[in-house]
Amino acid sequence: MAEQTEKTDKKRPTLTPEQEAEAAKKKAARAEGKGKGGKKGAGAAHAVAEERVHRDAPARLRTLYDTEIRAKLKQEFGLANVMEVPRVEKVTINMGLGEAVTNPKVLDTAVEELTAITGQKPVVTKAKKSIAIFKLRAGQKIGVMVTLRRDQMYEFIDRLVNFALPRVRDFKGVSPRGFDGRGNYTLGLRDQLLFLEIDYMKVDKARGMNVSVVTTAKTDEEARKLLQFIGMPFRQN
Numbered sequence: 001m002a003e004q005t006e007k008t009d010k011k012r013p014t015l016t017p018e019q020e021a022e023a024a025k026k027k028a029a030r031a032e033g034k035g036k037g038g039k040k041g042a043g044a045a046h047a048v049a050e051e052r053v054h055r056d057a058p059a060r061l062r063t064l065y066d067t068e069i070r071a072k073l074k075q076e077f078g079l080a081n082v083m084e085v086p087r088v089e090k091v092t093i094n095m096g097l098g099e100a101v102t103n104p105k106v107l108d109t110a111v112e113e114l115t116a117i118t119g120q121k122p123v124v125t126k127a128k129k130s131i132a133i134f135k136l137r138a139g140q141k142i143g144v145m146v147t148l149r150r151d152q153m154y155e156f157i158d159r160l161v162n163f164a165l166p167r168v169r170d171f172k173g174v175s176p177r178g179f180d181g182r183g184n185y186t187l188g189l190r191d192q193l194l195f196l197e198i199d200y201m202k203v204d205k206a207r208g209m210n211v212s213v214v215t216t217a218k219t220d221e222e223a224r225k226l227l228q229f230i231g232m233p234f235r236q237n
Contacts, residue, residue, distance in 0.1 A: 059151040059154035059158065060155075060158060061154040061155070061157060061158040062151060065087070065088075065230070068229075069226070069230065070082065070085050070087075072229055073086060073225060073229065076225060077222060077225075086183065086216050086218075086225075086226045087215065087226070088153060088154070088157070088213060088215050088226070089149075089214045089215060089216055090153060091147070091148045091149075091153045091156055091157060091211065091212070091214070092147050092148075092211075092214065093114065093117070093118060093122075093145065093146050093148070093156075093209055093211050093212075094125075094144075094145045094209060094210045095110055095122075095143055095145070095207060095209040095210075096142065096210075097110055097142055097143050097144070098142065104141065107124060107141055107144065109204070111144055113198060114144055114146055116195075116198060117156075117192065117195045118156055119152060119156075120146050120148060120152060121146070122144040122145055122146035123144065123145055123146070124141050124143070124144055125141070125142065125143040125144065125145050126138075126141055126142065127141075127142050157213070157230060159195070159196075160211065161230065161231040161232055161233070162231065163195070164189070164194040164195050164196075165194070165233060171233075173235030174187055174233060174234055174235060175187075175234075175235060176234045176235060179223060179224065180220075183215045183216070183218060183219060183220060183223040184212060184213065184214050184215060184223065185212070185213045185215075185224075185227060186210055186211070186212045186213075187210070187211045187212075187213070188208065188209075188211075189208055189210075189211060190208045191206045192206065192208075213227065215227075
């Protein structure tokens with residue numbers, strides 16, 4: 001019996017204290033996930049949620065909106081109630097990948113890049129219908145998308161306006177025609193290298209994306225004023 005114990009000890013690899021702590025953490029996460037319903041992946045999701053950054057203060061742009069921009073908009077449009085003042089509700093970033101039809105591996109690269117840009121893991125979008133001329137089948141993965149809200153949304157807009165857009169070559173402002181008539185604005189970016197989070201040496205191909213800013217504004221004029229106060233550099237016609 002003692003000989004068998006010695007043999008098993010010799011076969012078992014030695015772990016460093018850091019590896020042992022990480023293994024214990026994963027084991028505890030799996031046990032907690034099973035205890036909450038036994039769903040597959042629940043422990044992993046809980047572990048990812050624990051890794052999110054806990055902010056000590058709200059986003060800089062959100063503080064600016066609460067202290068200055070909201071009062072300016074209320075005075076600009078003569079609104080009686082503070083709840084009527086337009087605000088940004090969410091930001092959606094969509095990256096279409098037509099080449100994923102023949103090369104599905106580009107989806108992994110796009111997910112990594114969009115995660116680095118937004119700080120949130122995107123979802124993979126699928127085709128809704130089949131198109132024979134493009135060799136596309138319904139349900140096939142053709143893009144990635146992420147929706148940002150609250151502080152992550154304000155932080156992304158802050159980095160977009162102050163860091164990404166000024167890096168555009170011969171930049172003269174964004175188009176003022178991107179409004180949809182209901183107070184929402186869509187902006188197209190041709191290159192992911194505009195964002196400082198992307199490493200130039202790891203990029204194999206330039207991939208564009210669409211950024212949609214959804215607001216509670218009732219008209220395009222209210223949404224335009226809101227984005228102007230936030231810092232969106234609209235092109236002067």
